Amino acid sequence: MGLVLYDTLQRKKVPFEPAVKGHVGIYVCGPTVYADPHLGHARGPIVYDVLRRYFLHQGYKVRFVSNITDVGHLTDDADQGEDKIQKRAKLEQLEPMEVAEKYTWSYFDAMQALNVLRPSIAPRASGHIPEQLELTQRLLERGFAYVRGGSVYFRVRAFPEYGKLSGKRLEELRAGARVEVREEKEDPLDFALWKAAEPGHLMRWKSPWGEGYPGWHIECTAMSLKYLGEGFDLHAGGIDLQFPHHECEIAQAEAAGYRFARHWMHHNHVLLEGEKMAKSTGNLVLLHDLLKAHEPMALRFYLLQTHYRSPMDFTFQGLEAAERGYARLLQAYREVRARKAQAPSGTTPELERALDALEKAFLEAIEDDLSTPEALAAFFTFLPELNRLLPEAGRESLERAEGVFHTLGEGILGLFPERVLEEKVSGPLLQGLMALLLELREEARRARDFAKADLIRERLKALGVIVEDTKEGPKWRLA
Ligand SMILES: Nc1ncnc2c1ncn2[C@@H]1O[C@H](COP(=O)(O)OP(=O)(O)OP(=O)(O)O)[C@@H](O)[C@H]1O
Ligand SMILES: [Zn+2]
16 A cells, blocks of 8 residues: 655645655654653654554665754744753753753663664754854855844744645734844844844854854755755654744755755644643653653553544543553563474464454555554454463464564554563563572471472572582672
């Protein structure tokens, strides 16, 4: 069938064909790094990670670019307010770049725990000032921008297609626009490409118009075009970015004469008590807190249970239910691996048919606009069949089942990294089991059942555990 995705720009599901055969270029707007990530920040990366893994599974070469915004994102998301990172730097008494570094790693660490593949490139906005200046210059030359008091603004009225992504009409936007007190703009809808730095503004660079810093929107246009080239395949981010951020990105790129992203994808929000989880409002659950108390893969499973275009209300009950669901899947996978070794050679036709059905339903779900809930449902339809057939199944069929868990469950959904497959015997459990065995052996000795006592010692020795009888009683150590 092939992949079909809902394209926000076309407002419908469309077949996805990459521009260059065998290659896919994806750009995902990354976080503004001024605070620890919350659960909402994990949703996009996990959704687009599944997409990326699907392309890899289909044999594509994928270049996955996801930026780090470390400058230019102002507290009101538009052209006013303080730089979010600089504001935090003052609060924590750090250099702005220290703040950015600290929270970039906090974000990367959380993504790693969630088994999200690292971006091929994670460009920092502050490392791409020359590219942003060049694009701004180009927009000036082409009449799409103007300079006012050391700042450069994009002239929205010169780009009639402004609004095409979000479906907003210019007249309505204009009617609703705030007119600022010290208005430099020709039109309240115009947005900053470059802002003159006020005295005391810490993050500043030289430009043809004086010292300043870039606008948030120009960063992503410059970095996506640099690393993915004109007409790249897919641009993605949260629905809050559709307007104005992505609308402005399109205007900048196309007014500069470049073909921009061919497809647009937007994921819906994680909510907490009905409101968007957000750093700026403090309505959030921190990822690091969740990751400490819960299996990261259960969290990933939880997020994948809702389709990416639907809002998702976070609750602890929901997470606990997901933990149980995930544990059932993992247990089945582990059992397949364990049984495989002892199973008699041969295939089991019923299991083969169940696997065919699973593979088919799974891929159809993913290819239908990345329906991860249905892909998971395919696994849960398969589980009772598997459990029923497991005791009798032939080795070749079990090997195939293991392969399916591996390629679909881990390869595409990213739910079973090697770590979760290892059987873990924790220290306290091992100590408890050994104490129990030695106690039983002592009991046998007291009952003068030396044959049993020796048998326990010999069997332990075969497992690499040495038992020594000392004055203080029996002791054990690993051989
Ligand atoms: N609650 C959420 N659910 C899903 N995605 C989110 C959520 N909050 C932010 N994102 C996404 O995370 C990425 C980084 O966003 P950003 O750093 O601006 O986070 P934020 O928490 O919304 O910050 P702020 O509250 O300061 O605007 C964006 O793609 C954004 O759409
Ligand atoms: Zn962006």
